[in-house]
Amino acid sequence: RAQGGPIRIGVIHPVTGALAFSGAQGRVGAEMAIADVNAAGGIKAMGGAKLEAVLGDARSTPEGGVAEVERMASGNVAAFVGGFASGICLATTQAAARYDIPYLVDVGVADNIVTRGLKNTFRFGPGFGVISRVAIENLVAMNDAAGKPARTVMIVHEDSLFGSGLAGLLNRELPGKGFEVLETIAHPTPTRDFSNVALRIRSRNPDLVIPASYYNEYVLLARTMQQQRVRPKAIFSVLGGAASNYRFVREFPDAARFIMDCNHWVDGRNPSAQALRRKVDAANQFFTYELFLNYANIMLLADALERAGSADKAKLTEALASSTFSGHFMPYGPTKFENGQNSGAVPVVTQVLDNDIKVIFPASVAEAPAVFPVPA
Amino acid sequence: MRDHLAPVLIVLALLAGVPLVVDSNVVLNFLKVALMLALAGTGWNLLGGYGGQFSFGHAVFFGTGAYAVAVLQVRFGINAWAAFGAGIVLGAVLGLAIGWLTFRAGLRGSYFALVTLAFAEVARIIASVWPLTGAGAGILIPLREGFLTLQFGSRAEGYWFVLALLGIAMLIVRAIEVRRFGAQLVAVRENEDAARALGVDVLRVKLLAIALSGGITASAGAFYAQTFLYLDAGLAYGPWISVEALLTAIVGGIGTVWGPLLGALVLQALSELGKHLGGDAPGLGLVLFGAVLILVVRFAPNGIVGLARSLRPRRLARG
Amino acid sequence: MLDVTGLRAGYGPAEVLRGIDLTVRAGEIVAVLGANGAGKTTLNRAISGVIAVRGGTIRFDDEDIAGSRPAAIVSRGLIHVPEGRRIFPNMSVRENLVMGSYARARANRARNLDRVFATFPRLAERTRQAAGTLSGGEQQMLAIGRGLMAEPRLLILDEPSLGLSPLLVEEMFALIGRINAEGLSVMLVEQNVVQSLALAHRAYIIEQGEIVLSGAAEALAADPALQKAYLGL
Amino acid sequence: MLLSSDILIQAVANGLLTGAIYALIALGLTLIYGVLHIINFAHGALLTAALFAAFFADRVLGIDPWISVFALAPAFFALGYLLQRLVVWPASRGEDRAILLVTLGLAVIIENGLLFQFRSDTRTIDHPFGFDVVELGTMLLATTRVVAFFAAIGVAAALFVFLAMTDTGRAIRAVAKERLGAELSGVDVPHIYAVTFGLGTACLAVAACLLLPSYYVTPQVGNAFVLVAFTIVVLGGMGSVPGALAGGLFIGVVESISGLLYGETLGQLGIFLIFILVLLFRPQGLFGAKA
């Protein structure tokens, strides 16, 4: 590469097909971060070299992602960021590994993405195991703190990896922690109608409803529950599309109010997080976790480039593996990769309060106290 | 009879030489995916193109081949090659089962098309809830490169493998074309009653065709699983796979040996072209792809093979 | 009434009609005869606009209809009862007949239905049967009945006696004579040479897409060449 | 599991409400299928387009979908008519398998054109009756869906009468099976094809306007409904309007009940198992004529 030329970064997301919304959000985050890095003077250790995004569309399939990896690898990218879905990430990391090009997984929560021994693969955010474990811990802790108002639970989950995995875990863990799981309802994505689910919830009248669904279904469920006058003591979701989505909060403030979610989220008190939030609002975009996780990943990559002082694959991989990056706005502390997984990464609990999304747990990063149980 | 196979063998040999002269992984990856689609399409074509039984659900075979190879390795520790073979057999057996249910009931035409679509959906739903297939979580084949594990280190090896599969499938189709079974299959496509009157056991012919078809398409699915190493219900049984299988065959030239291969290459190229022209704007590339697809249909109504034939001086029918 | 000059038509690369000249005058029955594949059906299709005309003119009531769409030609009262019946198999006998008055004579639908049922009592017995399950001969009756529903001014019949029992053939020819007597012009394509010539006023013989012989029916029937070629005498 | 009869009855009611919308979508499909003999792969994308149209009518022009339906139905009739006349017919030249590909191409274009233009956001409208319910004993039925139910039944009935009683309706059925015969009866075949396509598309516009108050819009949203609609078309008998209606209601109830008993995921299985069973024992569909 010519000295002083831009450093090319492969930004791969599913921007067409079924996952288009999340993919597009992720792309926006990565592009914003790259613009910010460049505006701040580029990679100083490399003479102010600029970052350049090479955009790729995985078309919502693994093979689509791999085709992009191949194309970009032949176009000399220094690293990859993105993937979004676990299935895509599994395929793209593996393809990138053949070239030893470092790959930063943005969301892809499947645990085995980072347990396959691929030296090039790094995940900054928490994996599924951690998220679900922390979600249960947090739920129990919050319930205890509030005087155990919730005892009975119904779980509504989408039927792919994340929803069914979580439902399985909840069913195993919750009974030992003083909860009774009344019923577990799986639904496909998309589901056209939630009337019956609401009906069943109404008839069993649980204290707590735990939905684990993607955005559209989540919204339909919440709307239908409101319509059918189903009012549990709390709705506590995990990675639950709508409870950490400003569009939902804005469009259905009544249905969204007081919903809690254990999810990837920024440390809301962090100034750079607030700045990003403002910027996203100004750009008329929605501040979603796909967006800021990608942003954070680019920041992490920029830091590694600074330390490596080179875009060389081996050096960059080494710099990532030894990264102790703390200039991000996630509530994780400095990064520390163990077998490619950032061991400090944890989710937090957010709640819809005053038409905004606030972190309410753990206390160390909480912006507001939890409202639990929900006032009748 | 040898003469009939010669053109196929020559083209296969030429394709086999590609990795020796081209060392772009982009090209090899492109070809590899195209050949995989051609393989799925060749299976579809045997039943749909020659037999006239349009299936909208060939994903059911693709997915079954894929899941078989994954589940047998991961859950039962069976060797990858054996699992691959089992996947093909399973595809064929499933074909027999579906064929027996549908053809026996006299389903044909669009009814058959929609029933196969329903079978694919049933398979997708089952795979998304059955623990054996990993249910919603999907199933991951552990990454272990090597000949015995059927995971190829280099792009070229994977390419040759799928080329070999496609070659076998094409030779099978070609051989059928020039035999009694081929004539009967085509007769069934054209007019079942007339075929029956001429002593064709219509049910048997269709069953044999769907079994072969299922097996061939299952091999494409097995290859998919073995290449990307991860499967979930949507990837294995998604409706788009069924569409691609029929698209390659129809665009290339239905009921011809070459159709699926040409169709797959052209469609993949169009898709790349769309992507290229559409730039980074999501959707634009696919809009162009759709538009070109319609133009292809407009100007090559009998597929690319048909177009090529009409450009050549009229040949007397094969004798 | 119908005046065809220099008509050329065909399918794909093959030209089937190579310059046909033919007239049907008002009130006439004109028979068109010829061997298999001579182009009789192709001639009918070209006249009724189903296939493209490649040359020549077709004048109906002094207006050129070559190149018009079939629907427009039907509206003018030129009705073609096609070879092979082409009835609507999924619809009832009655609905088939009603479809006959789709483009013409809607107002007289009820009256014409009664007339057709009077002409073909067999159809009256089967008004609700799906047309596709009628026997071959019954389907032929239905096809003609459907054609009559449009109150044709010129009726083109393509092998109407095909597949009918001798008794019905007899009746069919009598029927054609009767409707002609009521003022309808008929162009009759037939293989039943003897009876056609007995009924028709004039006749044309087509061979390989060209008219090779024409004239008064009686004269043709006596023509030794024709007797040898078409009557098997 | 214990289920009170109250719940079962409400589930049946819910199923009927959903089923009516399915029926409407299936109606469009069955019409187009019946005449063009082809499965219109663009149906889902056109439904999506209709939903977008209804959405923007509401958001930009402030016209409630229940009002805008009176403009959108004719507009989509025209759209369907023109698509068939200007795209599908010329490109396919009436060849079945070419039509299949053309509609597939159209689907890709429409879906991705919408994605390109409007991005993949999920959009919803805030309907004045969006959260209202009709209370019927212990049942709470969403007002919007009750309205949709009656409207859908009305449209199906009107369509049935149209096909059975009018000349154009008969011409549609005639062209379906015997093109040459219809041409020679004076039917303008390309026109009838286009009318049919237009009617099928207009059904989608009605469905979209009824669906929108209780649903959402994304560039992929139509597909979920069309898969079910295919099932309904076969179940009811291809080309049969009463079949589509009965099939839609039936599938709605089956989905609802089996969803209630086995969960929504396996409930989907219920639909397809019924479908396969029907095909095996009554291949011509509930209302279909024997081949």
Place this chain on the structure above:
Amino acid sequence: MAELLAEAEGITVRFGGLVAVNDASVPVPEGCIVGLIGPNGAGKTTLFATIAGFQKPNAGSIRFRGADITRLPPHRRAALGIARTFQIVQPFAGLTVRENIAVGAHLRHAGRADALAAAEAVADRVGLAPLLNLPAASLTVAGRKRLELARALATEPQLLLLDEVLAGLNPSEIRDMIPVIRAIRDGGVTVLMIEHVMQAVMALAEEIHVLAGGRIIARGGPEQVARDPAVVEAYLGHGAAARLQGGAHA
């Protein structure tokens, strides 16, 4: 009389309320040409369909070479040596004439080359040789009728069921076809034919069965049947009867 090759016995077929064939029996002696005539809608084609196995009879049985084949599917009957043509022709429209016939020939010839050679030989016999390479879709009605005949012949049948294969031919063409059919019989194939073209039936058939309203109303030699008042009344009409009488004397 020769031994019976095939026999339809007491066949009844109902379609809903309609009795299309009503207790009809037709014996077919080996080596003969047997005619089946009757008014339109009499049930002739339906009776054929039961013999060839396309239509299950509600009552009655079909025997072939003494064995009861009532339950055999059509393709098994074809293998035994029963071939039929369709009144409403059913060509393999997308295939050439040669390929059409070869499908029939494949019943007895596994090899492609053999089957094609056999197809050409058959085409020669029925006068389709010049059209071998044309797509079947481009044949005229009469051409399709010949094709029906050729395909059926190509299966090398012992019993050939011909459903109005002469319809649509003009008198001289019919005259040309008569020896073809006779030659088929002379080649050892028994023929059962439905035909409305009386000249041909009279010239060819050794025995004629007359079906009307689903019942056999008359049977016997051609002359005898043509004179039968019931047949004249129901089927021939007086004009045709008169012409036939005239022809017979000429």
